[in-house]
Amino acid sequence: xxxxxxxxxxxxxxxxxxxxxxxxxxxxxxxxxxxxxxxxxxxxxxxxxxxxxxxxxxxxxxxxxxxxxxxxxxxxxxxxxxxxxxxxxxxxxxxxxxxxxxxxxxxxxxxxxxxxxxxxxxxxxxxxxxxxxxxxxxxxxxxxxxxxxxxxxxxxxxxxxxxxxxxxxxxxxxxxxxxxxxxxxxxxxxxxxxxxxxxxxxxxxxxxxxxxxxxxxxxxxxxxxxxxxxxxxxxxxxxxxxxxxxxxxxxxxxxxxxxxxxxxxxxxxxxxxxxxxxxxxxxxxxxxxxxxxxxxxxxxxxxxxxxxxxxxxxxxxxxxxxxxxxxxxxxxxxxxxxxxxxxxxxxxxxxxxxxxxxxxxxxxxxxxxxxxxxxxxxxxxxxxxxxxxxxxxxxxxxxxxxxxxxxxxxxxxxxxxxxxxxxxxxxxxxxxxxxxxxxxxxxxxxxxxxxxxxxxxxxxxxxxxxxxxxxxxxxxxxxxxxxxxxxxxxxxxxxxxxxxxxxxxxxxxxxxxxxxxxxxxxxxxxxxxxxxxxxxxxxxxxxxxxxxxxxxxxxxxxxxxxxxxxxxxxxxxxx
Amino acid sequence: xxxxxxxxxxxxxxxxxxxxxxxxxxxxxxxxxxxxxxxxxxxxxxxxxxxxxxxxxxxxxxxxxxxxxxxxxxxxxxxxxxxxxxxxxxxxxxxxxxxxxxxxxxxxxxxxxxxxxxxxxxxxxxxxxxxxxxxxxxxxxxxxxxxxxxxxxxxxxxxxxxxxxxxxxxxxxxxxxxxxxxxxxxxxxxxxxxxxxxxxxxxxxxxxxxxxxxxxxxxxxxxxxxxxxxxxxxxxxxxxxxxxxxxxxxxxxxxxxxxxxxxxxxxxxxxxxxxxxxxxxxxxxxxxxxxxxxxxxxxxxxxxxxxxxxxxxxxxxxxxxxx
Numbered sequence: 001x002x003x004x005x006x007x008x009x010x011x012x013x014x015x016x017x018x019x020x021x022x023x024x025x026x027x028x029x030x031x032x033x034x035x036x037x038x039x040x041x042x043x044x045x046x047x048x049x050x051x052x053x054x055x056x057x058x059x060x061x062x063x064x065x066x067x068x069x070x071x072x073x074x075x076x077x078x079x080x081x082x083x084x085x086x087x088x089x090x091x092x093x094x095x096x097x098x099x100x101x102x103x104x105x106x107x108x109x110x111x112x113x114x115x116x117x118x119x120x121x122x123x124x125x126x127x128x129x130x131x132x133x134x135x136x137x138x139x140x141x142x143x144x145x146x147x148x149x150x151x152x153x154x155x156x157x158x159x160x161x162x163x164x165x166x167x168x169x170x171x172x173x174x175x176x177x178x179x180x181x182x183x184x185x186x187x188x189x190x191x192x193x194x195x196x197x198x199x200x201x202x203x204x205x206x207x208x209x210x211x212x213x214x215x216x217x218x219x220x221x222x223x224x225x226x227x228x229x230x231x232x233x234x235x236x237x238x239x240x241x242x243x244x245x246x247x248x249x250x251x252x253x254x255x256x257x258x259x260x261x262x263x264x265x266x267x268x269x270x271x272x273x274x275x276x277x278x279x280x281x282x283x284x285x286x287x288x289x290x291x292x293x294x295x296x297x298x299x300x301x302x303x304x305x306x307x308x309x310x311x312x313x314x315x316x317x318x319x320x321x322x323x324x325x326x327x328x329x330x331x332x333x334x335x336x337x338x339x340x341x342x343x344x345x346x347x348x349x350x351x352x353x354x355x356x357x358x359x360x361x362x363x364x365x366x367x368x369x370x371x372x373x374x375x376x377x378x379x380x381x382x383x384x385x386x387x388x389x390x391x392x393x394x395x396x397x398x399x400x401x402x403x404x405x406x407x408x409x410x411x412x413x414x415x416x417x418x419x420x421x422x423x424x425x426x427x428x429x430x431x432x433x434x435x436x437x438x439x440x441x442x443x444x445x446x447x448x449x450x451x452x453x454x455x456x457x458x459x460x461x462x463x464x465x466x467x468x469x470x471x472x473x474x475x476x477x478x479x480x481x482x483x484x485x486x487x488x489x490x491x492x493x494x495x496x497x498x499x500x501x502x503x504x505x506x507x508x509x510x511x512x513x514x515x516x517x518x519x520x521x522x523x524x525x526x527x528x529x530x531x532x533x534x535x536x537x538x539x540x541x542x543x544x545x546x547x548x549x550x551x552x553x554x555x556x557x558x559x560x561x562x563x564x565x566x567x568x569x570x571x572x573x574x575x
Numbered sequence: 576x577x578x579x580x581x582x583x584x585x586x587x588x589x590x591x592x593x594x595x596x597x598x599x600x601x602x603x604x605x606x607x608x609x610x611x612x613x614x615x616x617x618x619x620x621x622x623x624x625x626x627x628x629x630x631x632x633x634x635x636x637x638x639x640x641x642x643x644x645x646x647x648x649x650x651x652x653x654x655x656x657x658x659x660x661x662x663x664x665x666x667x668x669x670x671x672x673x674x675x676x677x678x679x680x681x682x683x684x685x686x687x688x689x690x691x692x693x694x695x696x697x698x699x700x701x702x703x704x705x706x707x708x709x710x711x712x713x714x715x716x717x718x719x720x721x722x723x724x725x726x727x728x729x730x731x732x733x734x735x736x737x738x739x740x741x742x743x744x745x746x747x748x749x750x751x752x753x754x755x756x757x758x759x760x761x762x763x764x765x766x767x768x769x770x771x772x773x774x775x776x777x778x779x780x781x782x783x784x785x786x787x788x789x790x791x792x793x794x795x796x797x798x799x800x801x802x803x804x805x806x807x808x809x810x811x812x813x814x815x816x817x818x819x820x821x822x823x824x825x826x827x828x829x830x831x832x833x834x835x836x837x838x839x840x841x842x843x844x845x846x847x848x849x850x851x852x853x854x855x856x857x858x859x860x861x862x863x864x865x866x867x868x869x870x871x872x873x874x875x876x877x878x879x880x881x882x883x884x885x886x887x888x889x890x891x892x893x894x895x896x897x898x
Contacts, residue, residue, distance in 0.1 A: 055799055087802030094800075099793040104815050104890060113811075114801045149891040165801060 001071070002205040003029040003052070003173055008065035010047050010056065010229075021047040021060065023229045029205040031172065034196065036220030036237065037209045040252075040496040041467075043226040045209045049175045052207075053090055054082045070172070088118045091166030095178040097158035101150035107134075107161050108146030111168060118169030133164040138194060156187035163194065173205040174198075180215060184357040185523065189567045192219045211496060213256050217241055225249045255501040257526035259568055262550070265508065266501035266530065292443050293450070293482060293514070297401070297433045310384025311345040312485045312517035313352075313403075318342045318368060318378035338364045340541040341378070346534075348383075348484070351511065351518040353532030353549065355525060355564070361541040362521050363408075366489045369519070370405045382485060401431055404478035408490040410470035414462040420473055421458040424448065427481035447476040451506060468499035475506065485517045493524065504531060525568045529553055537561045583883050587876045592643075594872035598865035599642045651866035656858045661866045665848060670751050671741055672840070672847030676832045678763055679771035684825065687775045688814075691782025695790065696809055706779070713776035722769040722842035729765060737762050739844040766843040770836055774828045781824055785817035792816075818889055826882030830875040 010022040021044040029035045037045045050056045052067055054074070067074040074085065086092070094100040102110060111130035115121065121129070127146075134142035137160040150158055159179065166174055176195060180188040196219050199206045208219060216223055216237065223241070224234040225248065233246040244250045255266060319342075321335040338361045346352040354362045367373045369380055371387060380387055385399040404427075407413040414423055424444045427433075434440040445455035451472040462470055471491060478486055488507065492500035504527065511518055520531050528535055529549055536546045537560060545558035556562045609625050626632060630641065645651065651661035690710075694703040730738035743758030744751050753759025789795060790813060798808050837849035844850070848867065855863035 053800060055796065083802045083804065085802070086800055092797070092800035094793055094797055096793060100797040102794045102798070102812050102816070103892060105812070113807065114803065117801070117803055117807070151892050162797070165797070168801065 001028055002031045002069070003027070003207075004066075004068045005048070005052070006066045006068070008048070008051065008067065009063045010044070010051050010060055011063045012060045014059070020229050022051065024065065025226075025229075025231050027224055027231070027234070029173065029207060031205050032199060032203045033222065034199055034206045034208060034220045036216035036223040037207055037226060038211065038213060038216050038223060038252075039226030040211055040498060042228070044229040045226050046177055048226075049092070049177050049207065049209050052175060053086050053092060055086075055092075087114060087171070088169040089171050089173070091169065091171040091174045093159075093162055093166050093174065093176040093179045096182045097155055097162050098182065100162050101158060101165075103150055106147055106149055107153075111146070111161075111165060114165055114168040130164075130168075133167060134161070137161075137164045137167070137198075138190075139164075154187075155183055156190060159183060159187075159191050160194065163191075163198070167198070167202075170202075171204070173207070175207045175209070177209045178211070179208065181210070181212070185525075185564065185567050186357065188215070189218075195219065213241070213253060213497070225252070252497065255497045257501075257504075257524075257530045259526040259529060259553075262529060266505050291446065292434070292439075293446070293479065295482075297431065297482060308383055309348070311381070312348045312350070312383060313369060313519060314345040314379075314381040314384075315365075315369065316343040316379050318365070318380065319376050320364060320368060320373055321376055337541045339368060339375070342541075342543055343378075344536055344543065344546060346485075346517055346519060348517050349515050350534065351520055351532045353528040353535040354519065354521045354538060355523065355528050355535055356538035357523060357564075359540075360538040362538050363489055364541075365538070366405065366487050366519065366521055370403065370487055371400065401481050402483050403485045403487065404481055404483040405487040405489065406471070406474050406478050406491045409494055410467050410474060411494075413474055414470055416462055418461075419458070420448070420460055420462065420465075423462070423473060424458070424477045424480050427477065431481060433482070443480070444476075447479055448473075451476045451479075451510075452502075466499075467495050468503060471495065471499075471503050472506065475503075475510070479510070479514075483516070485519070486511075487519045487521070489521045490523070491520075492527065493522065500527070507531070525553075525564065537564065579887065580884070583880055587880055590876050591869075591872060595643050595646060595869060596639070598868040599639050601861055601865045601868070602642075646866075646869055651869075652862045654855075654863050655860045656855070656863075661862045664851065664863065665866060665870065667751075668846060668848045668851045671753075671845060672833060672836055672849060674753060675763060675766055675770060675836060675840075675845060675847060676829070678767035679769075679774070680829055680832060682767060682771040683774035683778055683828070686771075687778030688782055688821075690775075691779045692786055692809060692814060694779070695783045695786025695813075698787070707783075710776045710779055713772040718769060718773065718838045719842050721772055722766070722839060725765050725769055726842075736765055738765075739842075741846050766839050766845050769842070770832060770839045774832065777824060777828065778821065781821055782817055785820055786813060789813045789816045815889070819886060822882055822885055822889070826878050826885075827875075830871075830878045833874050834871040 005025060005027040008022055008025045009020065012019040012021055025044075025048060027035070027037075027048070037048065039045045047056065047060065050060075051062050052069075052074070054077070056062070062075060065075075069085070069090070074082070077085070101107065108127070108130060111133065112123065112126045115126040115129050115133075116123070119126070119129070130146060131142045134145060139145055139157065139160055145153075150161070153161065163179075174195075179195065180191050183191060192215065195206060195208070198204060208215065210216060220237045222235065223237050224231050225240065225246065226232070227248045233240060233244065233249045240249060241253060244253055257266065318339055319337070320339045321337050323335060340361075342365060344352070354365060356362045364373065368375050369382075371380075371391075375388070382399040382403050385395055387396050387399050387403075389396050391397065391400075421441065421444055424447060425440050428440050428443060434443055441458070444458055448457050449455050453469060453472050453476070457465070457469075457473070462473065465473065474491075486507075491507070492503050495503065507518070508531070510516060518531070520528065522528050522531075532549050534546065535549050535552050537544045537552070537558065539560050544560045545552065545556065547557070552561060553565065556565055609622050609631070630638060633641075649662045653659065654661055654664060657664070690706050694706055697703050726738045729736045737758075740762060741753055741759075742762045743756030743760075744753050745755045745759075753763055795808060795813060798812050803812075833848075836845075836847060837853055839845065840847045840849035841853055848870070851863065852867045854860075855867070
């Protein structure tokens with residue numbers, strides 16, 4: 001037995017209350033085995049990883065239980081002894097390769113330093129070892145790359161360097177904390193392959209901590225499912241994913257959008273042990289036919305005909321370049337073509353998906369349509385009205401009023417100093433679309449009710465809400481201008497899978513009810529399949545393929561679409 | 576890289592041009608220069624003659640370019656008071672100021688960085704708390720109070736150190752130094768401490784807050800997880816990352832030390848450029864004031880140029896973007 005954890009309790013003592021981040025957790029890992037530790041945010045999975053190498057953030061501390069590594073008790077070892085365990089015998093890989101390397105030291109320096117510390121060899125020998133290590137994690141021209149700084153590597157390459165650093169001391173156990181969460185799907189597949197390969201060739205024990213069941217399905221031999229500090233179920237990966245026993249595991253798995261078939265609604269995670277928020281049940285619906293939300297404003301009525309059959313969004317030959325390096329002479333400037341001659345049209349009431357890896361320009365397209373960037377060339381029409389003209393033009397204003405956006409990060413997209421009431425009321429007050437202040441407040445309360453938050457939320461501040469609740473506030477704010485088109489830029493990628501299911505269901509409901517048109521941007525193919533009627537695949541600022549969603553998933557035409565689909569994490573093998 | 580240096584140099588030249596314009600205008604705004612030079616009994620003809628000799632009847636642009644041309648060669652004319660060339664006076668006084676600034680900068684840097692790193696790492700130790708609270712005294716008390724306090728304690732009461740002046744000077748021909756004798760060191764120590772206290776506090780607090788921030792980063796956590804020693808983490812990984820903002824402040828401060836050693840030099844009667852400047856203000860000695868202004872600007876510009884180049888040396892990311 002390489003690692004054996006028995007009845008581990010981890011507490012975070014705050015001034016008044018003590019939070020039990022882990023409650024009698026028992027785990028074990030064998031050499032040559034990958035254990036997946038899966039759970040949603042706040043489940044305590046990272047805490048376990050940090051507790052093993054005694055790097056808990058204060059005030060966290062292990063209050064009970066034992067951690068035996070190769071039969072040796074790690075609990076109660078002093079700092080000096082632990083330092084010889086860390087790196088030498090247990091390696092750690094962190095989530096974000098952008099931040100886990102020291103930006104001011106060459107990667108060679110960082111490797112050599114670590115090798116010398118763990119192996120006590122000469123400088124030249126350490127240099128040699130470092131080159132071999134880099135080669136073993138798949139970095140070509142390792143000798144030359146030793147002199148590079150971290151910022152000269154791409155995200156995936158950096159994660160390889162991080163893995164090389166974790167392997168520097170020839171450890172027996174690797175703890176990987178969300179090692180691929182910050183990476184694109186194609187890079188994720190490579191890194192997972194690498195970890196899996198290293199596990200087998202070096203006979204390592206690996207603990208992968210992740211929230212992503214797809215990752216677990218791809219790499220783990222065994223799984224432990226965590227929920228609120230408890231391990232609710234552990235066992236063989238095929239058994240857990242194929243035939244889960246515990247209620248929580250079942251609902252967690254059912255909340256993952258299936259890649260292979262389209263469902264009408266997402267199954268939501270309803271296993272909440274009595275303490276969860278029951279907002280979904282107390283939700284009060286408003287009648288769209290009679291309510292303010294269902295009517296059109298003066299501005300919208302006068303300028304955009306209700307029977308208007310023009311496409312909701314039509315862009316043609318849209319281009320935008322960013323300046324990478326300025327210069328006086330035009331030929332010396334280095335430009336990045338973020339969006340390169342893109343054309344598509346979205347019919348009213350349609351859900352249109354835009355999918356691609358990071359840097360493909362999909363968010364830039366959204367920002368161009370929303371008017372947050374000005375295009376270099378091309379046109380943008382909303383409901384048949386060009387919106388690139390003067391913002392004071394009432395026609396442009398009316399068209400803009402019909403388009404709203406929901407952003408990716410629910411934490412930074414709400415002003416922390418405003419009450420929810422003022423956040424949601426802002427579009428109403430800006431466009432003066434309500435009769436009076438009393439009416440505005442009533443509308444805000446109705447909207448908050450409608451998105452499932454409850455009218456009481458109006459008087460609170462954003463920090464009092466969880467990520468999913470904040471995204472509901474964003475949606476309420478977007479609805480407040482009574483738009484006909486919603487742009488959703490990765491609305492759920494910062495959320496847990498169970499919350500994601502709720503938000504996506506809410507969006508679907510609202511779309512049906514209000515006849516909204518959705519431009520849905522995501523890197524997550526299964527989500528796109530569930531949400532969209534048609535999809536455009538983007539790469540390097542250009543569209544590779546536009547197709548009906550089902551057609552794309554069943555028989556992708558473009559080479560790149562096929563490539564993306566092949567890399568998509570699948571769970572159906574266990575289904 | 577070359578373009579980066581050239582751009583910075585171009586900016587420096589621009590700054591110097593503006594400053595020279597300001598110091599040139601001193602001559603025209605701070606009283607009538609001829610009035611300052613001649614006595615009460617000078618006749619009208621005498622005045623006109625001097626007026627012409629000084630070229631004050633030339634167009635203003637000609638006068639300005641003449642001023643700049645002379646200034647580039649280090650000539651700022653004669654002091655109204657002592658009738659000696661200004662550049663000679665400055666050269667005579669400069670070693671005293673530069674030595675004072677050097678000693679106080681070393682004190683501020685060494686103690687500031689060491690104490691900053693210490694208080695950043697041992698956040699809750701009693702020594703950290705003591706250092707932090709006593710450093711508040713350093714910022715809040717004005718320099719002259721600290722100077723007078725030190726004189727009272729070490730010169731008047733304990734009689735360990737001289738109270739004022741610069742003693743034990745050795746003339747090297749091109750430089751008059753007080754570093755070579757014990758007396759010289761004894762006389763420099765109090766003014767240097769007085770001058771350094773404010774900078775020391777600033778550096779200490781800056782290094783501390785940067786350290787606190789850096790210690791929270793993922794790469795420090797990752798370095799810990801690789802089992803690196805505390806010393807390697809604190810002094811190689813963390814300290815280097817705190818340096819970019821620290822160097823900016825240090826650069827500005829060394830300029831400030833030279834420029835504003837005025838008060839300390841007055842309190843300790845230290846025969847440096849600051850004392851000379853104060854005396855020049857007393858007598859409306861415009862050539863000295865103008866020259867001093869240009870000199871201080873030059874110091875700031877040169878120090879900042881060095882700082883900018885140091886950034887590139889420390890942080891490889893700046894090399895790529897070239898800013």
